[in-house]
Amino acid sequence: MQSRPPSSAIVIGSGIVGAATAYFLARRGIAVRLIDASAPAAEATGAADGAVSVASKRPGPMMAAALKGVRLYGELADEGLFAGAFKRRSTFIVAASDEECAVLDAHSAALAGAGVRVETLSETDLRRDFPVLSPQAKMAVEVHGEGHAIGYQIVHRLLTASGITVDRDTRVEGLRLEDGGRRIAGIGTSRGSLTADVVVIAAGNGSAGLLGLSGVLTPRKGQLLVTERAPALNAAMRGAIMSGRYLLSKGSQKAGHAPPPRGLGLVIDPLVTGQFLIGGTREDFGKRETNDIDAVSRILKDAVALVPGLAGVRLLRSFAGVRTAVIDGLPLVGRIPGLENGYVATGFEGDGICLGPVTGKSIVQLICGEEPDLDFSSFEPARFAGHGVAA
Numbered sequence: 001m002q003s004r005p006p007s008s009a010i011v012i013g014s015g016i017v018g019a020a021t022a023y024f025l026a027r028r029g030i031a032v033r034l035i036d037a038s039a040p041a042a043e044a045t046g047a048a049d050g051a052v053s054v055a056s057k058r059p060g061p062m063m064a065a066a067l068k069g070v071r072l073y074g075e076l077a078d079e080g081l082f083a084g085a086f087k088r089r090s091t092f093i094v095a096a097s098d099e100e101c102a103v104l105d106a107h108s109a110a111l112a113g114a115g116v117r118v119e120t121l122s123e124t125d126l127r128r129d130f131p132v133l134s135p136q137a138k139m140a141v142e143v144h145g146e147g148h149a150i151g152y153q154i155v156h157r158l159l160t161a162s163g164i165t166v167d168r169d170t171r172v173e174g175l176r177l178e179d180g181g182r183r184i185a186g187i188g189t190s191r192g193s194l195t196a197d198v199v200v201i202a203a204g205n206g207s208a209g210l211l212g213l214s215g216v217l218t219p220r221k222g223q224l225l226v227t228e229r230a231p232a233l234n235a236a237m238r239g240a241i242m243s244g245r246y247l248l249s250k251g252s253q254k255a256g257h258a259p260p261p262r263g264l265g266l267v268i269d270p271l272v273t274g275q276f277l278i279g280g281t282r283e284d285f286g287k288r289e290t291n292d293i294d295a296v297s298r299i300l301k302d303a304v305a306l307v308p309g310l311a312g313v314r315l316l317r318s319f320a321g322v323r324t325a326v327i328d329g330l331p332l333v334g335r336i337p338g339l340e341n342g343y344v345a346t347g348f349e350g351d352g353i354c355l356g357p358v359t360g361k362s363i364v365q366l367i368c369g370e371e372p373d374l375d376f377s378s379f380e381p382a383r384f385a386g387h388g389v390a391a
């Protein structure tokens with residue numbers, strides 16, 4: 001294992017995870033090459049919603065990690081790095097059926113048990129304090145202390161602050177090993193070879209090919225909508241609204257619970273611009289950058305059912321992105337088994353905006369031989385060693 005801080009590092013992928021890793025490496029004076037097959041935030045990071053949120057996380061390691069992720073956003077906003085890019089707000093998880101009320105009650109207890117400040121709002125509270133919600137809403141849980149950030153803006157902040165220029169349009173084609181396969185000597189790219197003391201793979205869906213993990217990492221598409229500005233309605237929304245169904249769609253209640261081929265969970269986020277970001281789907285099929293009328297109309301129908309005032313707001317655009325999911329529902333973060341100087345950080349599915357900065361910080365702590373802020377024990381790549389991740 002790398003015992004002393006390295007002098008140089010290559011980070012593969014300039015999404016939020018790679019950009020954060022590069023930022024924290026550079027902050028320690030380590031020379032960084034940040035390589036991307038395309039451009040910064042070109043993939044999931046540039047096509048995400050941006051909930052920096054514990055609200056929907058499954059109890060256990062993901063909830064614990066998200067708590068640290070949200071906390072770091074707050075610290076970096078206070079420091080100035082994320083000032084103006086991280087909007088603090090609550091999340092309101094709203095239940096519209098008896099089944100959703102039951103799931104929400106259990107989830108609220110789990111959040112409170114993890115130390116999250118939650119507040120239950122009865123139907124009467126909602127009618128009085130949250131009139132923009134439709135009468136369908138039977139109860140809600142307010143999750144305090146959360147926020148929202150646009151992924152590509154965070155990447156821009158990280159790159160600008162660290163002065164890192166991304167090697168764009170440079171596809172990493174493979175790792176070159178030495179010392180009987182125990183060390184990465186360098187990487188082969190579409191523009192030639194590069195060497196460094198350590199290599200971090202943060203290539204989202206591109207990580208599967210580099211690690212031989214195509215059966216373990218899977219693409220999961222999502223479709224989102226953005227409305228025009230509607231300042232009065234926006235101001236009346238005290239935070240993001242998440243349908244209780246989102247918990248079911250995301251499989252937050254049971255570890256290993258696979259989502260349906262096309263899950264539809266509703267999150268309505270009032271943006272600082274006065275617009276609304278509304279999402280979205282979780283799909284294991286479909287063309288990556290396309291939207292389809294079925295998904296768009298279902299999202300709109302659900303949104304208007306929960307917030308009827310949205311019926312008078314025009315849709316500006318729809319877009320789609322592809323998350324990187326791991327078959328067991330947990331990310332893949334840590335040292336690559338069998339390699340002294342190789343690390344991976346990917347597989348955050350729908351949580352990478354929240355977890356990107358804290359993961360970048362923690363993987364750099366690991367590289368430098370320190371105790372990472374995040375507990376990686378459940379995220380260890382070694383759990384898939386038999387699938388090809390081992391060198």
Ligand SMILES: Cc1cc2nc3c(=O)[nH]c(=O)nc-3n(C[C@H](O)[C@H](O)[C@H](O)COP(=O)(O)OP(=O)(O)OC[C@H]3O[C@@H](n4cnc5c(N)ncnc54)[C@H](O)[C@@H]3O)c2cc1C
Pocket residue numbers: 012013014015016017018035036037038039040041042043044045046047048049050051052053151170171172173202203204205206207210221222223224279280320321322323324345346347348349350351352353354355356
């Ligand atoms: C619709 C949607 C909604 C979402 N909503 C949220 C949300 O509300 N909250 C939240 O926390 N998260 C959300 N996410 C998830 C979040 O966007 C991702 O988890 C996160 O952006 C992943 O970041 P990343 O850096 O790991 O990967 P990516 O952003 O996918 O970046 C990987 C980068 O690696 C590059 N690359 C790939 N292969 C190679 C190669 N061989 N050589 C060089 N470069 C390579 C790519 O070009 C890309 O730039 C959402 C995602 C989607 C799609």
